[in-house]
Amino acid sequence: MSDAPNILTRRGFVAMTTAAASVAAADRLFGDARSSSTKPDPALERLGAVALAEARKQGATYADLRICRYRNQSSGFRLSPQRGSNITDEVPFVFDDQSFGFGVRVIANGQWGFAASPNVTPEEIVRMTREAVGVAKANSAAQSEALELAPTKAYVDRWTSDFEKDPFTVSIDEKLDLIHGAALSIKKDPKVFSASGSLRFHSEDKYFASSEGSSIQQLIVQSYPGLRATAVDMKNGLSRSRSYKIEPQSAGWESIPKANLGENAPRIRAEVLEALAAPPVTPGKKDLVLVPSHLWLTIHESIGHSTELDRALGYEANYAGTSFLTTDKLGKLSFGSELINVFGDRTNAGGLATVKYDDDGVLTTKFPIIEKGIFKHYQTIRDQAHLIGEKESRGCCYGDSWSSVPFQRMPNVWLQPGPEGVNLNDLISGVEDGILIEGDGSFSIDQQRYNFQFGGDAFWEIKNGKKGGMLSRVAYQSKTTDFWHSCDGIAGPGYWQQFGAPNDGKGEPAQINAVSHGCCPARFRQVNVLLTD
Amino acid sequence: MFSQQDAKNIIGKVISYSKLPDCLVSVDWTEDVFIRFAVNGITTSGYTITQNVSISSSTDDKRTGNAQVTEVSDDALRRGVEQAEQMAKITPPNPENMPALPPQEYPMLANFDTYTAAARGDLLIPHVKAVIEQARSKDLVAAGFIERTANAAAVGNKKGLFGYHTYTDAEMSHTVRNRAGSSSGWAAQSSVTLKDLDGGAAARISTEKCVRGVNRKKLDAGKYTVILEPAAVGDLAGLLGFSFGARGAEQGQSWLSKKGGGTYVGEKMFPEFITLRSDPFHPKLSSTPWGASLLPNRKMSWIENGVIKNLYYDRFWASKAGKEPTSFPTELVLDGQGSSLEDLIKSTDRALLVTRLWYIRMLQPKTSQFTGLTRDGVFLVENGKVTDPVTNFRWNESPVEVLQRTTKLGTPIRVTGGETGTQIVPPLVTTEFNMASVSDAV
Incomplete structure (x- = not known):
C-alpha cells in the first residue's frame, strides 16, 4: 500500500478495503455481506458448538453464544471561523471503528451467568464458558426466584436487513464531497457562524447459537446522516442552532441521496438566521x-x-x-x-x-x-x-x-x-x-x-x-x-x-x-x- | 492483566506497519466484574474483558485518518493501520491537526489496588447480600449494581512518546423502594478500591430514606432554599466543568462570553469560598497520567476563590491564542468548608433536602440553563431538622447561578453522578432554586 497515490480513486479505495478486510478473523468468519446462503457460516457454527458443549459439561441447563462484529464509520466536516477572524476553517474528520468478540450466557443453578472476551478462539470460548458457569453458580447464593424462560422454537437461519448499496463500499471522498458541499452551502451567508455535517454508517454482524438448537446469523446495516448550523449574535449575547433532521434508517447508501442534503442546506441557513432573531414565546x-x-x-x-x-x-x-x-x-x-x-x-x-x-x-x-x-x-x-x-x-x-x-x-x-x-x-x-x-x-x-x-x-x-x-x-x-x-x-x-x-x-x-x-x-x-x- | 510489555508489543507493531509520517496509537484494556440485582435477588452479572486499539495516522500536510480495532493479531493490526492510512490519504488536510508530541514525562499516579483487581464475585456478593437483607428486614425491595474494574491504558507514537498506566475502580449504587411504590431511597459509594465500599452502611442510608419517605407532602412549585447532597452537586459541578471551553467562550457561545466579545476570565463571579479545580492526583480518583491531548495531566484551577482563573485550551486553540494548553476539566474537585451534611441541616431554618438529580438536559448553552428532576428522596428541613418527606420536582436551573447563590458548603466526598461521571464535591446550601413543577414520580 505504500506506493498508493496521495488521492486514491474511488475504485482504488474500494479495492484496498476489500483486500485488507480479507485478512482479519472477523471477516473470515462472517463472510460476504451479500451472501445468498440461508444458513450460518459453518465456522461460526463450529465455534457455537464449542460453547454449548462446554456449558453442558459444566452443568449449565441453558446456554447461548453470541459472536458479533460491529463496524462504525463516520465522516464529515465542520466549517467554523478561525480565532479572532471571520476566515473559515474547514475541518474534516473520518473514523472507522470495528469491534469483534463473543459473549456466552448460561443458566446454572437456576441463575444467569455471563462472560465475554475479544479473543475469538475455541480455547478462549471454553475458558469463558467456564467463567460464565462459575458466575452463575456463585450468584445462586443470592437468588430470589428460579429463572423461567418462555418457550421459543429453534431456528437455523441467515438474514440480512434491507439495503440496496452497502455504504461501506462507497468511498470516503464521495462521502466527504457530499457533506462538504452541503456545509459550504449553509455557510454561504457570512452571518452563519458555523456549519457541520456528518454521515455515519453502522453494521452489526451477529451469530447466535443456543442449547435449544437455534443457529442464527444476521447482518444489520444502518445509516445516519445529519446537518447542523449555528448562528451567534455577539452584540446581544445570543446563540441559536438549527439542524436538518433526517430519518436515520436501517438502510444502505441509497437512503443518502433521498435526504436531499443539497436542497435542504439553504433552508437550514435561512432558518438559523430567522431563529436568531425570533421573538421569545409568550408562555x-x-x-x-x-x-x-x-x-x-x-x-x-x-x-x-x-x-x-x-x-x-x-x-x-x-x-x-x-x-x-x-x-x-x-x-x-x-x-x-x-x-x-x-x-x-x-x-x-x-x-x-x-x-x-x-x-x-x-x-x-x-x-x-x-x-x-x-x-x-x-x-x-x-x-x-x-x-x-x-x-x-x-x-x-x-x-x-x-x-x-x-x-x-x-x-x-x-x-x-x-x-x-x-x-x-x-x-x-x-x-x-x-x-x-x-x-x-x-x-x-x-x-x-x-x-x-x-x-x-x-x-x-x-x-x-x-x-x-x-x-x-x-x-x-x-x-x-x-x-x-x-x-x-x-x-x-x-x-x-x-x-x-x-x-x-x-x-x-x-x-x-x-x-x-x-x-x-x-x-x-x-x-x-x-x-x- | 494487560502488561506494559503487552502494550509495547502492540504499539511497536502498529508503528512498524505504519508508512505515514505520524502514527499515534492508544490501547485501552478493561477487566470488569459486575453484579446487578433487583426485586431482592441477583438478576444478571458477568465477567468481561474488553480491549481497543485506536490508530490515528497523519501525513505531513495534515491529512488524518482514524481506525479502531479490538483484534490484536498481526493481521488485524496491519489492517487497522492500512485503513487509517488510506483514509488519511484521501481526506483533505485538517487545519487544526497538531504536530505529533515528542516523549513526555508523565506523572506517577497511585490508583491501582491489587485487591480490587483480583476481586471476583465472591468479594462483591456480600455487599449485595447486606443490601438485600436490610431491605427485606423492613419489607422493602432493593435493586442495584456493584462493579469493579481493572484497567490498563497505553499510548505511543512514532516520535518515541510512550505511556502506560494501570488503575482500578469500584462502585456500588442501589435503590430501595417500598412495596406500595410510594417511597424510594438511594445510596451510592465509589472509590479506586473495593475496600472502601460497605454495602451495609450504604443500605442504612437508603432504607432510612425509604422508610421516612412515606406520605409525601405536596408543596407548590416555586423557588426554594435547597440543601443538595453530594450526588446532586456532583452532576451540577460536572456540567459546569464541561462548559469551560475557551473556543466557545471566546466565540460568544458560552456563559463565560461577555456581550460584545471577550471572556470573564479574571473576574469574580462567585462567592469567595467557591473553588473548582481539576486534581488528577486525588487518591480517590481513577485518573490517567495524560489527558485527551496526551500532555501530562496536571492540577488546574477553573474557579479560585470565586474568580474565573482558566479556560480549557486544547493544543490547537492554545497555539492560536498564544497560551499553554490545559487539561480538559475532569477529575473535578469542588472545595468545601468542613461542615457535615448534618451541620448544614442543623444550621438551616427552612429548605428542601435533595438526594440526587435525574435526566438533566441542557436548555440553552449560552446561559448554561438546564432542566432535570429530583429523585429518591426530597425532605423538608425546618428549624434545623428533617421533618416531612416531599414530592419530587422538575427544576429549571443553571449550575452557574446555583454556585453564585450558594451560602454554605460541607465536606467533599467522591460521588459518581447519574449524568457526568466522578467528582469530589461537598453538599451545599443554595437559595432561590427554581423548582418549576411538581413531579408525582416516585
Whole structure:
C-alpha cells in the first residue's frame, strides 16, 4: 500500500478495503455481506458448538453464544471561523471503528451467568464458558426466584436487513464531497457562524447459537446522516442552532441521496438566521402541532419507556427507573384519546430496531401496545413474560455489544396514522393560538415516565389557523396521560415518517439501543408552554 | 492483566506497519466484574474483558485518518493501520491537526489496588447480600449494581512518546423502594478500591430514606432554599466543568462570553469560598497520567476563590491564542468548608433536602440553563431538622447561578453522578432554586 497515490480513486479505495478486510478473523468468519446462503457460516457454527458443549459439561441447563462484529464509520466536516477572524476553517474528520468478540450466557443453578472476551478462539470460548458457569453458580447464593424462560422454537437461519448499496463500499471522498458541499452551502451567508455535517454508517454482524438448537446469523446495516448550523449574535449575547433532521434508517447508501442534503442546506441557513432573531414565546396554555421529526422523541420517552415490562417490575429501579404503568393497569388504563393506536414492532421496513430474531433467539413480531387509547401490552423477553402470565416473549431482547448482557430493549414503537385525507394544514387550521414544533431539542422525563419537558429544534407560531414566523425559547411541560388524552388530530398515512436515534440508554453497565418511532403530524390541545431562558 | 510489555508489543507493531509520517496509537484494556440485582435477588452479572486499539495516522500536510480495532493479531493490526492510512490519504488536510508530541514525562499516579483487581464475585456478593437483607428486614425491595474494574491504558507514537498506566475502580449504587411504590431511597459509594465500599452502611442510608419517605407532602412549585447532597452537586459541578471551553467562550457561545466579545476570565463571579479545580492526583480518583491531548495531566484551577482563573485550551486553540494548553476539566474537585451534611441541616431554618438529580438536559448553552428532576428522596428541613418527606420536582436551573447563590458548603466526598461521571464535591446550601413543577414520580 505504500506506493498508493496521495488521492486514491474511488475504485482504488474500494479495492484496498476489500483486500485488507480479507485478512482479519472477523471477516473470515462472517463472510460476504451479500451472501445468498440461508444458513450460518459453518465456522461460526463450529465455534457455537464449542460453547454449548462446554456449558453442558459444566452443568449449565441453558446456554447461548453470541459472536458479533460491529463496524462504525463516520465522516464529515465542520466549517467554523478561525480565532479572532471571520476566515473559515474547514475541518474534516473520518473514523472507522470495528469491534469483534463473543459473549456466552448460561443458566446454572437456576441463575444467569455471563462472560465475554475479544479473543475469538475455541480455547478462549471454553475458558469463558467456564467463567460464565462459575458466575452463575456463585450468584445462586443470592437468588430470589428460579429463572423461567418462555418457550421459543429453534431456528437455523441467515438474514440480512434491507439495503440496496452497502455504504461501506462507497468511498470516503464521495462521502466527504457530499457533506462538504452541503456545509459550504449553509455557510454561504457570512452571518452563519458555523456549519457541520456528518454521515455515519453502522453494521452489526451477529451469530447466535443456543442449547435449544437455534443457529442464527444476521447482518444489520444502518445509516445516519445529519446537518447542523449555528448562528451567534455577539452584540446581544445570543446563540441559536438549527439542524436538518433526517430519518436515520436501517438502510444502505441509497437512503443518502433521498435526504436531499443539497436542497435542504439553504433552508437550514435561512432558518438559523430567522431563529436568531425570533421573538421569545409568550408562555401559557397553547395548542401544539408536532411533526414526526419532533414527535418521535415524545413517543419514545413517554410511551416507549413506560411500557417496558422490566421497568414496571422494578428491574431498572436503580438506574433508568420504574414505570407509572404498574401491572394492575394492563388492559385497563386509558393512556390517551381514542385516536391513539401504538404498536411495538421489530419487523417494519427501515426501523432501527428491526431484526428477524432477537438476542434471545426469538422470532420478532408486531404487537399492539395501545389500542384506541387503552394500554394493552408490555414489551417483553423470555425470562420475564411468565411474570405477567404471558406464554411467549414479544422478541424485545438486545445486547449492544458482544461484551454486554442481553436484556429487554425497546422495539420500534410507532403511532398509527390518522384517517386518509387529513393533512398538516387541516391540523394547523384548527388552531387559534399555538406552536408548530419541528426537530428534537432538550428532552427530560421523570424516572417513572410521567412528568416531562421537551424543547425542539425549531418553532413557528400558529395564529388563527395560519403558520406564522419563528419563535424562540420554547419548551412544553406535561404529564404523559394528560398529554396523550389532549391529542385530537393525527394526519393521514401519507405523512408517516420514522425518526429515531442510535443511542437510547438503559441498564447497568449502561447499554445503548437504536430505535425508530414512526408517526404522522399530530395536534395536542392546551399544553403548558414555557419560556426557557 | 494487560502488561506494559503487552502494550509495547502492540504499539511497536502498529508503528512498524505504519508508512505515514505520524502514527499515534492508544490501547485501552478493561477487566470488569459486575453484579446487578433487583426485586431482592441477583438478576444478571458477568465477567468481561474488553480491549481497543485506536490508530490515528497523519501525513505531513495534515491529512488524518482514524481506525479502531479490538483484534490484536498481526493481521488485524496491519489492517487497522492500512485503513487509517488510506483514509488519511484521501481526506483533505485538517487545519487544526497538531504536530505529533515528542516523549513526555508523565506523572506517577497511585490508583491501582491489587485487591480490587483480583476481586471476583465472591468479594462483591456480600455487599449485595447486606443490601438485600436490610431491605427485606423492613419489607422493602432493593435493586442495584456493584462493579469493579481493572484497567490498563497505553499510548505511543512514532516520535518515541510512550505511556502506560494501570488503575482500578469500584462502585456500588442501589435503590430501595417500598412495596406500595410510594417511597424510594438511594445510596451510592465509589472509590479506586473495593475496600472502601460497605454495602451495609450504604443500605442504612437508603432504607432510612425509604422508610421516612412515606406520605409525601405536596408543596407548590416555586423557588426554594435547597440543601443538595453530594450526588446532586456532583452532576451540577460536572456540567459546569464541561462548559469551560475557551473556543466557545471566546466565540460568544458560552456563559463565560461577555456581550460584545471577550471572556470573564479574571473576574469574580462567585462567592469567595467557591473553588473548582481539576486534581488528577486525588487518591480517590481513577485518573490517567495524560489527558485527551496526551500532555501530562496536571492540577488546574477553573474557579479560585470565586474568580474565573482558566479556560480549557486544547493544543490547537492554545497555539492560536498564544497560551499553554490545559487539561480538559475532569477529575473535578469542588472545595468545601468542613461542615457535615448534618451541620448544614442543623444550621438551616427552612429548605428542601435533595438526594440526587435525574435526566438533566441542557436548555440553552449560552446561559448554561438546564432542566432535570429530583429523585429518591426530597425532605423538608425546618428549624434545623428533617421533618416531612416531599414530592419530587422538575427544576429549571443553571449550575452557574446555583454556585453564585450558594451560602454554605460541607465536606467533599467522591460521588459518581447519574449524568457526568466522578467528582469530589461537598453538599451545599443554595437559595432561590427554581423548582418549576411538581413531579408525582416516585
